[in-house]
Amino acid sequence: xxxxxxxxxxxxxxxxxxxxxxxxxxxxxxxxxxxxxxxxxxxxxxxxxxxxxxxxxxxxxxxxxxxxxxxxxxxxxxxxxxxxxxxxxxxxxxxxxxxxxxxxxxxxxxxxxxxxxxxxxxxxxxxxxxxxxxxxxxxxxxxxxxxxxxxxxxxxxxxxxxxxxxxxxxxxxxxxxxxxxxxxxxxxxxxxxxxxxxxxxxxxx
Amino acid sequence: xxxxxxxxxxxxxxxxxxxxxxxxxxxxxxxxxxxxxxxxxxxxxxxxxxxxxxxxxxxxxxxxxxxxxxxxxxxxxxxxxxxxxxxxxxxxxxxxxxxxxxxxxxxxxxxxxxxxxxxxxxxxxxxxxxxxxxxxxxxxxxxxxxxxxxxxxxxxxxxxxxxxxxxxxxxxxxxxxxxxxxxxxxxxxxxxx
Numbered sequence: 001x002x003x004x005x006x007x008x009x010x011x012x013x014x015x016x017x018x019x020x021x022x023x024x025x026x027x028x029x030x031x032x033x034x035x036x037x038x039x040x041x042x043x044x045x046x047x048x049x050x051x052x053x054x055x056x057x058x059x060x061x062x063x064x065x066x067x068x069x070x071x072x073x074x075x076x077x078x079x080x081x082x083x084x085x086x087x088x089x090x091x092x093x094x095x096x097x098x099x100x101x102x103x104x105x106x107x108x109x110x111x112x113x114x115x116x117x118x119x120x121x122x123x124x125x126x127x128x129x130x131x132x133x134x135x136x137x138x139x140x141x142x143x144x145x146x147x148x149x150x151x152x153x154x155x156x157x158x159x160x161x162x163x164x165x166x167x168x169x170x171x172x173x174x175x176x177x178x179x180x181x182x183x184x185x186x187x188x189x190x191x192x193x194x195x196x197x198x199x200x201x202x203x204x205x
Numbered sequence: 206x207x208x209x210x211x212x213x214x215x216x217x218x219x220x221x222x223x224x225x226x227x228x229x230x231x232x233x234x235x236x237x238x239x240x241x242x243x244x245x246x247x248x249x250x251x252x253x254x255x256x257x258x259x260x261x262x263x264x265x266x267x268x269x270x271x272x273x274x275x276x277x278x279x280x281x282x283x284x285x286x287x288x289x290x291x292x293x294x295x296x297x298x299x300x301x302x303x304x305x306x307x308x309x310x311x312x313x314x315x316x317x318x319x320x321x322x323x324x325x326x327x328x329x330x331x332x333x334x335x336x337x338x339x340x341x342x343x344x345x346x347x348x349x350x351x352x353x354x355x356x357x358x359x360x361x362x363x364x365x366x367x368x369x370x371x372x373x374x375x376x377x378x379x380x381x382x383x384x385x386x387x388x389x390x391x392x393x394x395x396x397x398x
């Protein structure tokens with residue numbers, strides 16, 4: 001019985017590898033920093049949930065507002081200083097030099113052959129999903145607060161848009177980096193898609 | 206946020222920034238506001254966490270209304286926020302238009318941190334208001350607010366004045382005066398009813 005099971009296992013693995021065409025795909029989809037991934041999403045999503053449900057939970061507008069401000073601040077600090085660096089290897093910051101001029105620096109980690117330094121795909125997906133979806137939601141909330149005349153919430157919503165929008169802008173600039181990187185990224189992505197389509201059509205399903 | 210201890214290069218993009226360093230930086234800036242000296246700390250390593258904390262504290266303390274009223278002080282909370290941040294942004298734009306060579310966020314940082322004396326004044330006023338109201342009570346509060354207002358002005362001009370061209374210093378400083386005056390007025394006229 002056990003031997004049959006192990007035979008089945010090896011057969012499954014072989015099929016899996018043949019379909020994927022690469023052997024290191026399983027390694028890249030591991031989440032290497034579960035705590036960072038959790039907190040990346042936790043603060044953003046809780047801020048949105050508190051905003052939506054505050055009227056149900058507590059009759060105090062002040063308590064909700066302070067809670068949301070606290071969550072937005074923690075989220076800004078965590079995403080800018082911790083999760084971006086651990087999960088996708090990007091960093092953005094401001095530097096004031098000797099003359100008092102301020103420079104904004106956007107850096108991205110160079111791709112290296114070491115296993116421990118490559119970016120995991122699952123983490124990258126989680127990171128960008130959280131980074132893009134939440135500011136969009138806050139912009140939607142801003143319009144809804146404006147048009148439904150719940151203006152007292154506007155201060156908090158604007159703060160949400162500004163803080164999360166700042167992180168989004170910073171990380172997109174890090175990612176885009178130089179013009180050369182953008183075009184090479186685009187061509188390699190399109191190339192991969194094209195290849196996948198042609199080989200996919202060629203193989204019998 | 207300005208990160209003087211950050212250095213460009215690859216290792217930094219993999220290691221998270223320590224929280225204690227940021228907290229210590231905020232504390233150090235509070236000290237610099239309380240004992241203003243000619244130093245560049247507020248300007249070089251700017252951050253906006255201190256102003257945020259002070260703004261929230263001030264807004265919480267300026268709440269009118271008792272716990273069991275239905276319309277609890279929501280609008281006043283947002284009002285304080287808007288006055289502080291909109292006022293600071295306006296002063297910054299004004300100083301930039303006058304030709305000052307200070308960056309946007311540095312100016313916001315200085316103006317925000319220099320609200321600390323007025324926040325302390327608010328705390329003292331709230332304690333004084335626990336005693337019975339009367340002319341003596343008002344005089345004490347007035348004295349405290351005037352002293353702290355002067356302290357805020359001195360602290361902020363110590364940091365901001367150098368960045369202005371010499372013939373425009375007064376033009377750049379008077380909006381700061383107005384800004385702290387409005388906040389002091391809000392503090393002085395506060396009565397918890």
